[in-house]
Amino acid sequence: MSSSFQRDGFQSNTARLPLSSRMVLCALRPQLLKSSRCAGAWGRLLQRQSSGSVYSNIHGLNQEEIREKAFPGGSIDLHKHDSGIAVLTINNPSRMNAFSGSMMVDLEEQVSQLENWTDGKGLIVQGAAETFCSGSDLNAVRAISNPQDGMKMCMFMQNTLTRLLRLPLISVALVEGRALGGGAELTTACDFRLMASDSVIQFVHKHMGLVPGWGGAARLVHIVGSQNALKLLGGTLKVDPKFGLQIGLADGVLEGPQAEEGAGTPLQQAENWLSRYIKGPAPVIQAVKKVVLSGRELPLSEALRTEKDVFGTVWGGPANLQALASKSKHK
Numbered sequence: 480m481s482s483s484f485q486r487d488g489f490q491s492n493t494a495r496l497p498l499s500s501r502m503v504l505c506a507l508r509p510q511l512l513k514s515s516r517c518a519g520a521w522g523r524l525l526q527r528q529s530s531g532s533v534y535s536n537i538h539g540l541n542q543e544e545i546r547e548k549a550f551p552g553g554s555i556d557l558h559k560h561d562s563g564i565a566v567l568t569i570n571n572p573s574r575m576n577a578f579s580g581s582m583m584v585d586l587e588e589q590v591s592q593l594e595n596w597t598d599g600k601g602l603i604v605q606g607a608a609e610t611f612c613s614g615s616d617l618n619a620v621r622a623i624s625n626p627q628d629g630m631k632m633c634m635f636m637q638n639t640l641t642r643l644l645r646l647p648l649i650s651v652a653l654v655e656g657r658a659l660g661g662g663a664e665l666t667t668a669c670d671f672r673l674m675a676s677d678s679v680i681q682f683v684h685k686h687m688g689l690v691p692g693w694g695g696a697a698r699l700v701h702i703v704g705s706q707n708a709l710k711l712l713g714g715t716l717k718v719d720p721k722f723g724l725q726i727g728l729a730d731g732v733l734e735g736p737q738a739e740e741g742a743g744t745p746l747q748q749a750e751n752w753l754s755r756y757i758k759g760p761a762p763v764i765q766a767v768k769k770v771v772l773s774g775r776e777l778p779l780s781e782a783l784r785t786e787k788d789v790f791g792t793v794w795g796g797p798a799n800l801q802a803l804a805s806k807s808k809h810k
């Protein structure tokens with residue numbers, strides 16, 4: 480199967496798909512972006528945002544507006560390691576890592592960086608100073624409490640968090656302290672959640688007269704089912720590690736500080752936990768994420784076609800040939 484045949488087949492199949500499926504496929508095949516309808520005419524930011532995004536027509540949105548209107552302060556820090564694991568840190572400790580507008584723009588920029596990280600395999604999302612994130616900065620929320628600005632912020636964050644979840648990296652939210660409101664939503668934009676022994680995830684939106692708007696409700700239903708999602712949102716229930724494991728929101732619990740020596744820091748524990756799932760070459764790990772993502776998001780026939788295309792990228796590739804060569808018994 481030649482690569483041009485794959486490309487042409489993929490494009491002509493893609494044109495027949497519904498818009499939502501084409502967006503997932505765009506996230507899976509960035510090289511198709513230039514020629515696909517996913518590329519919009521909304522300037523650099525939205526063009527970048529359209530890769531794997533939900534909305535490509537956020538009229539009048541721009542980075543500076545978000546930075547200025549929705550308050551400066553804080554940062555989103557990214558460190559890529561040679562191990563293939565990157566660590567993304569929500570960094571605004573004086574406000575319990577609440578999201579300012581400036582941090583929302585930073586997050587979008589860091590997600591763009593990660594989309595282009597060819598050597599990447601895994602991602603850990605954590606909060607600075609031993610707490611995850613207390614949601615949107617309430618000072619910023621007050622400043623943009625009109626419906627128009629609220630919609631723009633909501634669509635911008637949905638795009639960014641959808642792209643985060645669709646990265647070809649296996650991602651883990653490392654939850655220490657509290658993950659509240661938008662912080663709880665952020666945890667659902669990762670493939671897995673690891674909770675420190677005294678941590679809490681809580682969708683506190685109802686207390687603010689709100690519902691999730693960063694895509695957190697839709698993702699929560701996929702993770703815990705609609706019955707549990709209704710209980711968590713309607714009852715603003717506090718999810719501790721035990722409850723998290725029970726309903727499938729948590730995938731693991733970290734050893735507490737009183738644990739025997741050797742467990743390591745929470746970040747080291749998260750790296751160890753993740754490392755068992757990212758052993759192997761980056762193209763193979765990225766392919767694993769892509770086939771699972773397409774299975775999770777696409778209707779079966781489209782997921783099967785995507786699986787075939789992703790399979791085509793690893794079949795006969797260096798890792799496959801090396802593995803075949805090492806099986807000397809079957810030569």
Ligand SMILES: CCC(=O)SCCNC(=O)CCNC(=O)[C@H](O)C(C)(C)COP(=O)(O)OP(=O)(O)OC[C@H]1O[C@@H](n2cnc3c(N)ncnc32)[C@H](O)[C@@H]1OP(=O)(O)O
Nearest residue numbers: 573574575577613614615616617618659660661662684687
């Ligand atoms: C997307 C929609 C959403 O995210 S809606 C959800 C928005 N978030 C919230 O409602 C959480 C608001 N914060 C709180 O309930 C409490 O501050 C929590 C996080 C429980 C911490 O309580 P406690 O341990 O007593 O500390 P504290 O209240 O003194 O907070 C320390 C400093 O951090 C600040 N802070 C905290 N959260 C936010 C926030 N979301 N936006 C802005 N600032 C926040 C507090 O104001 C406090 O600051 P300061 O020391 O008084 O200057």
